[in-house]
Amino acid sequence: MIDDLRRLALTVLQPGYDGTSAPGWLRRALGEGLGGVVLFARNAIDAPLVASLRAENPAAVIAIDEEGGAVTRLEVGAGSSFPGNRALGVIDDVRLTERVGRQIGRMLAETDITLDYAPSADVNANPANPVIGVRSFGPDPDLVARHTAAYVKGVQGAGVAACAKHFPGHGDTVTDSHLALPTVHATREVIAERDLPPFRAAIEAGVQAIMSGHLLVPALDPGLPATLSRAVMTGLLRDELGFDGMLVTDAIEMRAVAAMFSPGEIAVRALAAGVDAVCVGHTTEDGLYEIRDAIVAAVREGTLPEERLAEAAGRVLALSSWYAERPALREKACADLDQGVGLEAARAALTTHGDAVLDRAPLVVEVNTRLSQAVDPATPTGVMAALTAVLPGTAVARMEPGGELPPFDERPVVLVVHDAARHEWVRETIARALRERPDVIVVDTGVPAEPAGAAHVATHGISRVSAQAAAEWLTR
Incomplete structure (x- = not known):
């Protein structure tokens, strides 16, 4: 028993x-x-x-x-x-x-x-x-x-x-x-x-x-x-x-x-x-x-x-x-391999504003919003890798909550954020970056706030294909 x-x-x-x-x-x-x-x-x-x-x-x-x-x-x-x-x-x-x-x-x-x-x-x-x-x-x-x-x-x-x-x-x-x-x-x-x-x-x-x-x-x-x-x-x-x-x-x-x-x-x-x-x-x-x-x-x-x-x-x-x-x-x-369906969906989901185009390797600034514990900590946004594949020499800097923006130089700047609609400090970081560099491009991988920047790309998600779709649009 x-x-x-x-x-x-x-x-x-x-x-x-x-x-x-x-x-x-x-x-x-x-x-x-x-x-x-x-x-x-x-x-x-x-x-x-x-x-x-x-x-x-x-x-x-x-x-x-x-x-x-x-x-x-x-x-x-x-x-x-x-x-x-x-x-x-x-x-x-x-x-x-x-x-x-x-x-x-x-x-x-x-x-x-x-x-x-x-x-x-x-x-x-x-x-x-x-x-x-x-x-x-x-x-x-x-x-x-x-x-x-x-x-x-x-x-x-x-x-x-x-x-x-x-x-x-x-x-x-x-x-x-x-x-x-x-x-x-x-x-x-x-x-x-x-x-x-x-x-x-x-x-x-x-x-x-x-x-x-x-x-x-x-x-x-x-x-x-x-x-x-x-x-x-x-x-x-x-x-x-x-x-x-x-x-x-x-x-x-x-x-x-x-x-x-x-x-x-x-x-x-x-x-x-x-x-x-x-x-x-x-x-x-x-x-x-x-x-x-x-x-x-x-x-x-x-x-x-x-x-x-x-x-x-x-x-x-x-x-x-x-x-x-x-x-x-x-x-x-x-x-039944439908190999391209993920990228097809990622491209269709992009919401874009502005007309800035990247024509040379940028500095990617990853503004590291704390993701929930449901998300594996090793999960990348993928934006750095996607842009590097198109523009070799792309560099990255990472900014923690409460941290300072890295120094900007002549390179284009891509600010990668997540859930700007939810985080006031993220919106303030975007505004601060734009005061220093009005040509900053913003990529939001979460729930976005009002568009800001010379170009604003909302992927509505973190994934390899979402990053690829964003990189394609920014280097179109």
């Missing part, structure tokens, strides 16, 4: 790990029934790595955050081949979004990854949002809904499961849930009209998974974050919206919930609330088994019904089966 419970408890866990090869403890846990693994750029992801994990447990759900744009795990070195959600929302061509989703799914199919923790279905209703921003298709619920559905169809059309996140919507927040617990101050009616339509659209499109957001939403539950709230996870998502797929937590080491409870208690409370899979983005052997044992103890003590744990494990295995039943879709997707 206890062995069966341990296996069920392991089935609902999806841990991450350090290192470029899977550690022995993780392999052993997979052999004991561990239901999944979440991979990050730090793991040097490739098909042989995934094959080594599947050798221990062929049914394991291998998951990854591959949103495109700023959040990429497979292409973190050079930047994503796809411009990201906001760029797709700016274009507003659902067929193009589906093509991009299919190519992201194709990339994951080639690596034999089960589940993409994407797309972000959040409506970026608050311009001050520090963690969603360009990860959202935009601030309009209808736009976000139709592109969420298109992205889901694209990824799943390639035989890889998609996951809409962060339920019930992380868009109207001013706090990064990696760092603290955000509160959504909105009525139930506003949430229904603004935040829920993209999740309804994802469910109608057949999305296989939904990820909870670590959010306090007093209109839905005044006492507990959504991840731990039965009113939100079961009452709203299951009963009202009718979702019957796998429900996974956002990473439970995020401070929004980790500051409240131990990892084991978070897992137990989330499962009791109606969650099926617990994402532990970073753990160790001891940490994993402590969570497993906490779940087993909760069942034995009657805190967590065994039927609820069995139901959760069943949904994890159902998602694994969904993937196993679609090898033909993945084979077809792998043969």
